[in-house]
Amino acid sequence: MEFYLTALIQGLCYCTLALGIYISMKIFNIPDITTDGSYTLGGAVTAVMLMHHQPVYVVLPVVVLAGAAAGALTGLIHTKLKINALLAGILVMTALYSVNLTIMGRSNLPLIGLSSLFTLANISNNPDLNTFWIAFIFILIATLKIDYLLKTDFGLAMRATGNSESMIRALGVNTDRMKIVGLALANALTALSGYLITQYQGFADISMGIGVVIMGLGSVIIAETLINWLRITSVWGSLALVLGGAILFQFVLAFTLSSGVDAIYLKAVTAIFVLLIVGLPRLTRRAA
Template sequence: MDFYLAAILQALCFTPMCLGIYITLKVFNFPDITTDGSYTLGAVVCALGISNSLPLIVIVPVILISGALAGIATALIHTKLKVNALLSGILVMTALYSVNLSLMGRSNIPLLNRPTFFSFSIIPDTELNIFLITILIISILIVGLNYLLKSDFGLAMRATGNNELMIRSLGVNTASIKIIGLAITNSLVAFSGALVAQFQGFTDINMGIGIVISGLGAVMIAETVIRLFRIESMVLNLCCIIIGVCLFQLVLAFTLSIGIDANLLKLLTSCFVLFIVALPNSKWFKFLNVK
């Protein structure tokens, strides 16, 4: 049971990243691969700050700014240099690997016996304490994102994703929208990397490799739930991300618990994501009249 509880706690730490991926893909319609690099960047900045005994009130803004800078770099390459969106993310992601390794100075930084977000004690039980802290953080993020997406800027961002040519004809600077939007989403991704690093007790240079696939899988599960129950409320859509990421991590935990070789985990993850992506187009969905 503790194994599955740990999977849920890790899923909650992944939730900010999945919220960022949801906004870029489903709201912003931008295939951002910067995630792999900005996720690790957030963990690296967090580890360096904690290792140097900086207060958390200083570390958090630096984490958010570092992720924002990664997103801004991708957006500038795409908007100013007219590079394909996917390629822009790949270029920044590749560059961030060297940046992260240079910042760390080694491949791994341990965080055990260091003060972290989870050091704040709400209740004596350690696992429930982590659960309450992550739920509190996620609740604040969902309320903030719900307000953002319903604001004038959020409506312009959603319109940019739906029909960029139309919104540009109305005088909206879509380049600025993309720059700010990617800054926000990559801040979320970096913050998620920091949470996971503190939860697992170390930061590793390879912890972000393939993380976008896990995030995509969780988002697609959430999208399936949204389409199945025809949820239109933005705040409920964001809440479905929590369901998606928890289900995704529980499936991975189940495959490990039944004795599947851990070396095959990435293969199983890819196959599971493929299944989730193909599910909305299946005859089962058509039978339910889900559009």
């Protein structure tokens, strides 16, 4: 039971990552690879500031700003220099490896014995349940804020930019600015995931971001499949399914490990699982 509770907590910690990829991939139709670097950036900033005994409520806005700066840089390279969005993300992600290593000073930073977000309040006497409730409340607040933003006039303009860029540009909206802000928001959410995971696992590592874009993409694809199947049209419903996708993805990995599959094959299982999610709906439509 504790094994699956751990998977649930990890799924909650990856929820903001999934929300970030949902914004970049599904709202703006931009394949943003900056994710791998901004996730690690969030973890690196968190670890260094906690080691300098900064309170978590001070660390939080710094992490958000750092992630937003990384996303905005990708947006600027894409919109102002007219470089392909995928290449722009790869360039920023590559540069962030050096930035993250410079911030950390070494490849790994342990946080043993330091206070964290998950020790701020004592909701339950069970440490794992206490961590779950704090993570749940954090994710709920973050999701409500994103839901509110996407329903404002600014949020509607963001969504319209992804749906029909030429139409929204004809209405006088600066689409380049929308893309920059959108990528900044997406990577701020991604950095938040690094902020949560670093505190949960108790360390930050320079390679912690490798492959997280696949994890986030898998979560979003699960959500998209359910959105289409259930015919969800509300913003809140879509965001809730994205969160559910992130949690379900972690449960699949947990089940894989608990069934006796060697951990060295976990990345292969992840890739196969994402492939199945992407391929099955298409095969089903073709068979019909």
